[in-house]
Amino acid sequence: MARFTSGLSPAALAAACLDWAVHLAVAPGKQGQLLEKARTKAMRFAHYATKRALGSAGEPCIEPLPQDRRFSGAA
Secondary structure, three states, rough: HHHHOOOOHEEEEHHHHHHHHHHHOOOOOHHHHHHHHHHHHHHHHHHHHHHHHHOOOOOOOOOOOOOOOOOOOOO
């Protein structure tokens, strides 16, 4: 079991998930923010995918934040 859960207690993991879900369930403002953010990103991705499918290179779908070095190619 420890290998599967990376050493985390299944009960603690379940409690954390339940805690997160309860907080989200009683926060309609946050639900709206998350839905709007998901809609915006889905539209941005659909526009990007359509342009790529039609052969246009265009700009990247999402620009990484300035401090995010994961995609810069530098070590």
